[in-house]
Amino acid sequence: MSLEGAIAVHRFGLGARPGEIAAASQAPKDWLLAQLEAPAEQPVAIVPATPLMSGAALVADDLQFHAKEKLLNEARKKGMPMEEEGKALYKSRYDMVVGEMAARFALGFKTTRPFAERLVWFWTNHFGVSTANPRCSVFAGAFEREVIRPNINGTFEIMVQAAVRHPAMQLYLDNVDSIGPNSQAGLRAKKGLNENLGRELMELFTLGVDGGYTQADVIAMAKLLTGFGLDNNTSGPPSADGYRFYPQRHEPGAIVLRGKSYPAGEAGTRAAIADLAHGKATAHHIAVKFATAFLADAPTPTMVKRLEDVFSKSGGDLKALAAAALDDPHAFAPKLDKVRSPVEFVTATYRLLDIPKADAKPDAVTNQIRGAMGVARMMGEFPMAAPSPKGWPLESEAWSGPDAVLTRIEWARQVSQRIPPNVDVVALAASGLGALMSETTSTAIAHASSKSEAVALLLSSPEFQRR
Amino acid sequence: MITRRNMLGAMSAAGAFNVWEGSLSAAFAAVRGEQRFVFVILRGALDGLAAVPPYGDADYASVRGGLAMTKTGSNPLLDLDGFFGLNPALINMKAYYDAKQLSVFHNICTPYRDRSHFDGQNVIETGGVSPNLYHDGWLNRALVAMGARRVEALAVAQTPPLVLTGKARATSWMPDTLPEPDDAYFGRVQALYAGDKMLGPSLSSALMLRAQSKAAMDDAASKQKPKADLVPLFAGAGRLLAGEGPRVAVLEASGWDTHINQGGGDGQLARRLSALDAGLDAMKLALGPIWDKTAVVIATEFGRTVKPNGSGGTDHGTGGAAFLLGGAVAGGKVHAEWAGLKPEALKDSRDLPARTDMRALFKSVLADHMGLSRAALSTTVFPESGGAKAFKGLIA
Numbered sequence: 001m002s003l004e005g006a007i008a009v010h011r012f013g014l015g016a017r018p019g020e021i022a023a024a025s026q027a028p029k030d031w032l033l034a035q036l037e038a039p040a041e042q043p044v045a046i047v048p049a050t051p052l053m054s055g056a057a058l059v060a061d062d063l064q065f066h067a068k069e070k071l072l073n074e075a076r077k078k079g080m081p082m083e084e085e086g087k088a089l090y091k092s093r094y095d096m097v098v099g100e101m102a103a104r105f106a107l108g109f110k111t112t113r114p115f116a117e118r119l120v121w122f123w124t125n126h127f128g129v130s131t132a133n134p135r136c137s138v139f140a141g142a143f144e145r146e147v148i149r150p151n152i153n154g155t156f157e158i159m160v161q162a163a164v165r166h167p168a169m170q171l172y173l174d175n176v177d178s179i180g181p182n183s184q185a186g187l188r189a190k191k192g193l194n195e196n197l198g199r200e201l202m203e204l205f206t207l208g209v210d211g212g213y214t215q216a217d218v219i220a221m222a223k224l225l226t227g228f229g230l231d232n233n234t235s236g237p238p239s240a241d242g243y244r245f246y247p248q249r250h251e252p253g254a255i256v257l258r259g260k261s262y263p264a265g266e267a268g269t270r271a272a273i274a275d276l277a278h279g280k281a282t283a284h285h286i287a288v289k290f291a292t293a294f295l296a297d298a299p300t301p302t303m304v305k306r307l308e309d310v311f312s313k314s315g316g317d318l319k320a321l322a323a324a325a326l327d328d329p330h331a332f333a334p335k336l337d338k339v340r341s342p343v344e345f346v347t348a349t350y351r352l353l354d355i356p357k358a359d360a361k362p363d364a365v366t367n368q369i370r371g372a373m374g375v376a377r378m379m380g381e382f383p384m385a386a387p388s389p390k391g392w393p394l395e396s397e398a399w400s401g402p403d404a405v406l407t408r409i410e411w412a413r414q415v416s417q418r419i420p421p422n423v424d425v426v427a428l429a430a431s432g433l434g435a436l437m438s439e440t441t442s443t444a445i446a447h448a449s450s451k452s453e454a455v456a457l458l459l460s461s462p463e464f465q466r467r
Numbered sequence: 468m469i470t471r472r473n474m475l476g477a478m479s480a481a482g483a484f485n486v487w488e489g490s491l492s493a494a495f496a497a498v499r500g501e502q503r504f505v506f507v508i509l510r511g512a513l514d515g516l517a518a519v520p521p522y523g524d525a526d527y528a529s530v531r532g533g534l535a536m537t538k539t540g541s542n543p544l545l546d547l548d549g550f551f552g553l554n555p556a557l558i559n560m561k562a563y564y565d566a567k568q569l570s571v572f573h574n575i576c577t578p579y580r581d582r583s584h585f586d587g588q589n590v591i592e593t594g595g596v597s598p599n600l601y602h603d604g605w606l607n608r609a610l611v612a613m614g615a616r617r618v619e620a621l622a623v624a625q626t627p628p629l630v631l632t633g634k635a636r637a638t639s640w641m642p643d644t645l646p647e648p649d650d651a652y653f654g655r656v657q658a659l660y661a662g663d664k665m666l667g668p669s670l671s672s673a674l675m676l677r678a679q680s681k682a683a684m685d686d687a688a689s690k691q692k693p694k695a696d697l698v699p700l701f702a703g704a705g706r707l708l709a710g711e712g713p714r715v716a717v718l719e720a721s722g723w724d725t726h727i728n729q730g731g732g733d734g735q736l737a738r739r740l741s742a743l744d745a746g747l748d749a750m751k752l753a754l755g756p757i758w759d760k761t762a763v764v765i766a767t768e769f770g771r772t773v774k775p776n777g778s779g780g781t782d783h784g785t786g787g788a789a790f791l792l793g794g795a796v797a798g799g800k801v802h803a804e805w806a807g808l809k810p811e812a813l814k815d816s817r818d819l820p821a822r823t824d825m826r827a828l829f830k831s832v833l834a835d836h837m838g839l840s841r842a843a844l845s846t847t848v849f850p851e852s853g854g855a856k857a858f859k860g861l862i863a
Contacts (some may be wrong), residue, residue, distance in 0.1 A: 339665065400665045402673035409656050409670070413648040414625075421592070421629035422602065425585070444659055449511030449584050449724035453652060460656045462663045 004028040004332045006434030010467045011338070012294065012326070013114030015348025020114075021434040029326050035113040036319045040120045040149040043103035043141075046366060050099035055142040055167045056242035059230045062138065065093065093138055097131050100141025101383055102369045108343075109350040109372075119152045119322060120144065121343075121383070122293050123159065127205060128389035129168045139168035140384045146241065156286065156316030157277035160205060164197070164273060167230045167242040173197035173389065180226035180251025198222030200389050206276040208285030217258050223251040224262060224269040283311040286321070292394040294325050296337045303328055336436070336466035339396035342379035344467070345408060346372045349415060349459055352432045375411050380404050396466075412459035416452040425454040436463045501760050502795065502836050503708045505750070506606060506630065506717045509743075509767040510588060511651070511724035514781050515788030515819065516773060517736050518557070519571055519801070523550030526808040534731050534775050542732035547571065551801045555732040556741035559748040560792070564799060569792040570861060572828055573803035576769050576821035580814075582783035584724070587768030592630035594826060594849045605848055607633030609833050610715065612843040621713035623704045631717050640707065642699035649722025650735055701746035705753025708761070720746075723767060726780040747792070759794035762836045762862065766790075766825060772817050773808055786819025789828055795836060797863040824855035835862040 005025025009016045012032050013024075024031040045052050053061065072086050111117045124144045131137035147166050151159040163169055170176050178194035179186045186192060198221035202213050227250030231239040245266045254261045255268070260275065262268040276282060287307035291299035310324035311317075325331060340348060350356075350372060356365040376382055380399060386392045419425075429437060429445050441461040448454035458464060520536045521527050522544060528535045536544040536554070544552035545561040551573065553561050563569035579590040579597065586598035594605030610620055611634050620637040622628060631637040653674055660667035697720055704716045722739045729736040743765075751758050770787025792798065804822035806812040814820040826849045833839040833848065834857060845852055 396665060400669050402669045402676065405666055405669040406673035406677065409653070410648055413652055417625040420626055421604075421632055440662075441659060444655055447584075448655070449651065450588060450721055451585055453511075453655075453721060454585075456648070456652065457655055457659065461659050462666055465666060 001025045001434045002028065003334060003435035005031075006436045007332050007334070008032050009114070009434075010348075010436060011331075011336075012118060014108055014111070014117060014344065015114075015340075015351045015464075015467075016432050016434070017110075017112075017351045018354055018431060020351075021431065025434075028332070032115045032326055033319075033323055035116040036119070036153045036322060038153070040116045040152050041107060041111055041113060042145055042149060043100075043107040045099055046102045046106055046369060047095075047099055050095050052100060052103060052141060052145065053096070054242070055139060055146050056231065056238060056240060058139050058142055059167050059232055059242040060238070063232050065089070096138045097140070098370075098373075100138075101131075101373060102366070104141070104144070104383055105343075105347070105369050105372055105376075106356075106365075108347040109355065109369075114351075115322075116152060118294075119318070120148050122290070123148045123152060123318075124384060125386070125391040126289065127163045127169070128200070128386060128391045129172050129384060130387070130389070131385045132387055133172050136168045136171035139166075139171060142166075143168035144384065151318070153319040155277075156282075156311070156318055157274050159318070160201075160277045161270060161273055163205065164201065164225070165228055165241070165243040169197065170228060170230055170243075173200055175225055176229050178222055178226050179249045180223060182252055183226060183250055184248040185246075186226075186249070186251075193219065193222045193226065195219065195222045198225055201225075201273070202276060204389055204391075206285070207279055207281040208288075211279065211281030211285060213258055220255050220257040221272070223255050224257065224272050226251045227266070228269070277316055280312065283308045283316075286311055289394060290321060290325060291328075295328055295330060297395045297397070303330065334436075336463060337396070339400050339466050340464075341392065341399050342376045342381040342404070342408075343383055345379070345465065346376045346411075348464065348467075349412070352428070352459070352464075353415070353419065353455070355415075355418065375407075379407050379411070408465065409456070409460040413453070413456040416455035416459065419452055419455050421451070423451060423455075425451050425458070428455065429458045432458065433461075433463050437461075438463060501757075502714065502838075503754070503757060503761040504715045504832065504837055505704065505708070505761065505763040505793075506715075507743075507763060507765040508588070508591065508628065508630065508717065508719045509723050509765065510719055510721045511584065511767075512587070512769050512771055512783055513723040513767040513787060514725060514729065514736065514771040515573060515575075515767075515786065516771070517725075517729065517731070517781075518554050518740060519547075519573055519788040520544055520552050520554070521550060521573070521803075521805065521808070522552050524805075524808050530773050530808050532775050533779065534729065534781070536732045544732060548801050550805075551803070554737055554740050556737040557744045559744045559751075560790070563747075563792050567799035568794060568796050569790060570796060570798040571801045571803075572789040572791070572823060573801060574786040574805060574819045574821060575789050575803075575823040575825055575828065576786050577825045579769065580785065582769070584768060584783075589629065591766060591768050591825065592628060594829070594852075596851050603633030604628070604630035605829065606630045606715065606717065607635050607637070608848045609837070609839060609843075610635035612839055612847055613837065619713050620715040620717070621704065621707055623700050623716060623718040628717055628719055638713065640703060642703050646696045646700060649739065651722055651724055651727075654727065697742045697746035698749040701750035702753045705750035709754050709757045718746075725771070726776065726778065726782060728779040729781060730779075761793040762791060762795045762832055763793045764789065764791055764828065764832055766828070770819055770821070773813055773819065774817065784818035785814050786821035789825065791828065791832065791861060795862055797860055802858065824852070826852045827855040827857055828861075830855065831857040831859075831861050 001021050002025040005028050006021050008024045008028035008031060009021050068089055072082055075082050108117055129140050129143045131140045143166050147162040173196040174194045175197040179191045181192045195218050199218045203209050207213055227246045229244055229246050231242050231244035252264050254263050257272050262272045287304045290307055291303050307324050311321050314320040356368045381392055444457045445454045448457055542555050544555055546552045547564055560569055577590045579587050589598040592604045593601040595601050615635045620631055622631050622637055622639040624639055625641060627637045627639050657670055660670050700718055704718055708716055725736050754761055766789045767787055769785055771781035771784040776782050806820055810816045830844045834844055
């Protein structure tokens with residue numbers, strides 16, 4: 001087992017499953033790149049009663065939900081509170097969100113393409129869609145399944161175009177409420193723009209906050225995005241992805257964005273989004289984030305420049321970007337610069353201990369996955385639930401405050417008590433950390449007061465907390 | 468509407484593992500006998516000389532140095548028989564002893580003579596003469612020999628420990644609130660973080676805050692009130708054993724590997740003993756009248772060095788202490804083949820030599836309390852244990 005193999009598995013993957021470091025050790029870079037030959041894996045529902053629905057189906061489901069909610073509200077006003085029905089209605093929505101996230105966690109615990117999964121997590125977080133916003137919470141899982149997973153090895157432009165039109169994003173950043181002031185609908189209803197998506201599309205998703213745009217550009221982008229909405233028009237055939245363009249809400253006339261004029265209509269808007277995706281500032285913004293997530297908390301200008309150039313020259317090829325990160329001279333440096341985020345730590349732990357076991361009963365599997373979800377939350381992170389569209393922070397500092405560290409090592413001690421009594425902890429540590437294991441940690445494991453404490457120390461060790 | 472708050476609530480509720488493998492409240496057919504047996508493993512090697520100080524030994528005070536306890540002073544040890552005493556933290560155990568419901572065993576160990584925790588625990592759980600001879604535990608083999616057809620054993624643990632692993636089915640249970648890790652564990656992690664500029668200071672700062680908040684809580688509560696972190700485990704085991712469910716339970720407690728600053732009549736180890744002592748009383752209370760039918764064995768993988776080490780602690784040794792208690796016990800006695808504390812009496816000039824085989828204690832209790840045949844005990848349950856002669860009269 002090589003050091004590079006261990007680094008590939010930990011720094012770019014999700015932590016070692018049994019035998020994974022050995023598998024990666026032959027040709028670590030090839031092992032990683034081979035994972036990007038196809039779109040990312042899709043999660044599978046843990047609780048069959050709560051299937052993972054498509055964005056389009058969710059649009060229809062959401063309409064029904066709001067209709068039922070309206071009936072319940074009216075009944076309440078009439079003095080007939082249907083509490084049981086109300087509880088059941090909200091519980092079904094809650095179960096949908098939990099079901100999505102449970103399926104996502106479960107995939108992370110078992111996937112044999114952990115680098116592809118890490119890229120999914122990175123790009124999902126980049127687009128910020130958050131279940132913290134009740135309006136879009138049930139759509140978040142579909143966003144990742146439909147926008148991110150199919151496109152991790154495509155181009156950035158394809159991903160951004162898909163992200164902008166997805167129902168989750170339309171709801172999350174209020175574009176469904178944005179109406180061209182001079183459009184038919186705008187003139188009739190005296191409603192206007194909502195700048196939220198237009199602004200974040202430039203500030204967070206593409207150019208970056210210093211990427212060269214003005215408030216006038218934000219308004220222009222918002223105008224361009226008017227008419228993008230959900231396919232909740234029950235007449236006519238449903239669209240495949242839950243998206244529909246409404247010309248009657250679209251701001252008429254050509255619109256100038258960052259000095260360039262775009263014609264009115266859906267095609268003009270798509271052209272504007274494409275230009276943002278291929279912008280020079282975008283290449284820099286993405287390169288900084290990518291390097292911070294995978295290589296170093298404070299990436300050097302050289303590090304960033306290399307990624308930026310590859311991104312630009314390849315036309316935003318996301319696979320080329322990932323490969324460029326692996327080609328960085330520091331990509332396989334032994335020093336572990338980054339602290340694992342809570343979701344990464346919990347995932348790496350379950351992978352190491354092979355939880356849930358393949359032969360575990362469905363109830364036990366559900367409990368174990370829900371347990372992992374709960375502790376990740378307690379440690380400060382939950383997938384697709386960041387408090388703002390900026391997403392979760394990428395820097396180690398965010399996850400290593402005193403209380404967070406204490407929670408992590410307390411949990412390590414708890415979860416270690418699940419190990420089977422016959423487990424060989426020294427072998428487990430060797431296969432789990434490979435050449436990354438320090439002398440100090442190896443000694444501490446050998447001298448632990450019990451097998452479970454040995455596993456807890458392995459999980460708490462800096463080599464395992466970091467990557 | 469789904470809000471972050473209600474999502475968070477449900478998530479944290481799912482945070483603690485709650486392992487129920489099968490329903491313990493299910494009706495059980497009449498099982499042979501009403502006796503209950505509890506085995507408590509103290510993982511990490513309890514210092515027998517700190518739990519049961521031989522204060523009457525002429526060499527005790529000098530060899531133990533700063534760890535020695537006395538019969539007088541502000542925190543006196545609790546006398547047992549004029550030679551041995553109990554650590555001042557073991558208040559309830561002293562009461563059991565006085566009520567003849569506790570027997571103490573000293574200078575005792577399994578046949579294991581090296582100093583690895585993993586191997587020592589393997590031996591005390593498999594019941595072999597050396598590590599890794601068997602894949603199952605002696606208590607499981609005992610259940611098979613008793614003809615257990617149903618789930619009659621309970622592990623108060625996330626996973627049934629090795630001593631309960633084997634053919635007979637065991638169930639496991641843990642309270643919703645898991646016990647906090649012991650101080651020694653935090654100390655070890657801190658040592659791992661010594662070179663980590665981010666994790667190290669964060670953990671130190673968190674532990675300092677934790678200690679301060681605990682001190683404030685301790686001040687607020689009665690000073691006499693022991694640390695209660697093992698109480699939910701022991702009380703839960705007691706409640707489950709008091710019903711119609713399992714007759715046999717195994718509990719484990721860690722935090723005994725006191726290499727650094729173990730303290731004497733107070734300090735780190737005394738706090739841990741106090742938690743154990745409180746746990747035992749909580750179990751007694753939960754058992755109610757079933758206490759009279761109960762025998763509890765408390766054992767550890769090996770003892771610790773007679774002399775303190777350079778950091779106010781003790782290192783891995785050989786002979787140590789074990790306990791047998793319960794309403795079914797004929798107690799009030801210390802069983803010890805004492806060899807003294809002079810260097811020439813010690814193993815490798817450092818450890819109590821262990822003149823009593825731990826299996827003798829296990830065998831006696833299984834025979835006299837649980838009704839196992841001597842033949843089964845010396846063949847299937849503890850093979851090669853002919854040299855470990857069972858005690859007589861340990862059970863009332």
